[in-house]
Amino acid sequence: xxxxxxxxxxxxxxxxxxTIEQAAKLHKDNNxxxxxxxxxxKLVGVVADRDFDRASVSEFLPMDKKEIQNFLSNIKVKQIMxxxxxxxxxxxxxxxxxxxxxxxxxxxxxxVNDDGKVVGIINRxxxxxxxxxxxxxxxxxxxxxxxVPDKAGCISxxxxxxxxxxxxxxxxxxxxxxxxxxxxxxxxRVYNVKHEHIQELLKYVKGKTxxxxxxxxxxxxxxxxxx
Numbered sequence: 421x422x423x424x425x426x427x428x429x430x431x432x433x434x435x436x437x438x439t440i441e442q443a444a445k446l447h448k449d450n451n452x453x454x455x456x457x458x459x460x461x462k463l464v465g466v467v468a469d470r471d472f473d474r475a476s477v478s479e480f481l482p483m484d485k486k487e488i489q490n491f492l493s494n495i496k497v498k499q500i501m502x503x504x505x506x507x508x509x510x511x512x513x514x515x516x517x518x519x520x521x522x523x524x525x526x527x528x529x530x531x532v533n534d535d536g537k538v539v540g541i542i543n544r545x546x547x548x549x550x551x552x553x554x555x556x557x558x559x560x561x562x563x564x565x566x567x568v569p570d571k572a573g574c575i576s577x578x579x580x581x582x583x584x585x586x587x588x589x590x591x592x593x594x595x596x597x598x599x600x601x602x603x604x605x606x607x608x609r610v611y612n613v614k615h616e617h618i619q620e621l622l623k624y625v626k627g628k629t630x631x632x633x634x635x636x637x638x639x640x641x642x643x644x645x646x647x
Contacts (some may be wrong), residue, residue, distance in 0.1 A: 421515075434497055564608045566632045
């Protein structure tokens with residue numbers, strides 16, 4: 421899954437020499453999380469919620485409304501923006517982009533093409549939409565969460581059990597976080613299994629792992645499968 425398939429092509433931008441008052445109005449009127457800042461058509465920074473918060477005037481300062489307005493009208497966007505913004509390309513994967521946003525603690529990143537031109541923006545909400553799609557968030561069914569030895573064939577055995585009950589696997593995700601060496605966590609989204617068969621299916625899957633946690637989206641229930 422590539423950024424170009426998930427990015428927002430509608431860009432909200434402002435000039436580096438515009439005032440923070442103008443930026444705040446644009447930010448509010450368009451309900452946008454991030455404004456891109458340009459100087460002579462060159463991307464020079466971004467203005468996000470935290471930048472507005474940092475530049476806001478404290479309510480405890482002895483200034484009336486007119487003084488505050490005058491104060492804000494004299495502050496330029498270039499004075500509060502975050503310069504040298506991180507960018508991603510159209511061919512960045514969504515996984516890579518999520519890692520970049522998380523690692524650098526930013527809410528969005530401009531997207532550039534091969535010529536370095538800004539063609540969109542990708543934000544945390546886009547990442548969440550992507551995750552909902554690939555994990556089968558819009559599919560009615562079951563989510564199976566378990567730990568298996570990290571060796572060939574372990575996951576295939578469980579997939580074969582699911583197939584025996586005419587089940588379909590929408591998504592499989594794996595992680596080594598929080599498990600002993602030689603094992604891995606698996607989350608599997610399953611659907612198309614008749615409800616009267618699910619308990620029998622889970623019994624066989626449980627036989628392949630020490631612990632099995634199931635989310636039943638049909639009955640709106642969840643819990644560990646007991647022996």
